[in-house]
């Protein structure tokens with residue numbers, strides 16, 4: 346089984362592959378739907394995902410210039426209201442405001458395919474700095490080293506370096522101009538910042554090319570299951586894989602896996618992606 350022509354990689358699909366090749370194959374290649382809960386309690390998981398989506402929508406509308414007082418009247422949920430007020434009182438600091446875009450996609454060619462990134466918010470001072478902001482709503486704060494190695498951190502900064510000229514006066518930005526911030530609505534004063542540089546950019550480029558070439562070269566009928574089993578309780582394929590029947594607890598999921606903008610829920614719509622060919 347090989348990749349279909351025109352397959353578009355994302356941080357979500359690459360993270361799935363790194364976590365478990367079989368997961369990538371079942372979800373992204375075979376599109377297997379499997380009737381199982383991914384977390385327990387399911388209703389609580391759904392509720393928190395919907396709350397996260399509501400916050401993302403609010404922050405997008407705020408970036409588009411809708412006044413705070415109008416948006417505040419739309420918030421009916423207690424947690425979302427608290428998050429919204431946390432944002433108003435303690436927004437991510439030191440984010441350029443000359444050029445701001447929300448929910449924007451960029452993509453780049455890589456190893457015969459495309460790699461896309463969807464950004465919650467980008468604030469830029471063209472010619473100087475570009476700051477990527479990602480909203481999180483999980484209760485747990487992940488360790489910095491864990492977050493630094495996540496595909497999201499690597500892919501988002503890498504794609505922005507190659508495709509971010511629209512945020513830099515029409516010129517491709519240097520990696521040193523780019524920074525990524527994770528802002529958690531439950532811990533607004535504990536932002537995590539990840540400055541990029543040329544060395545990391547080169548390393549990410551080599552790593553991502555090799556990873557995509559490895560995936561593209563696979564032709565086995567059944568890709569291997571992950572050796573670790575920590576992912577399986579939160580994976581709805583676990584009974585198919587004979588990795589248990591009981592769903593994991595939602596509050597034990599890591600922060601970015603609780604995220605409302607989980608790409609598993611997205612149909613990647615290339616019509617909405619600002620394609621930048623270089």
Ligand code: SF4
Nearest residue numbers: 365368577580583586
């Ligand atoms: S249940 Fe475990 S082994 Fe099976 S696809 Fe999911 S993560 Fe991989």
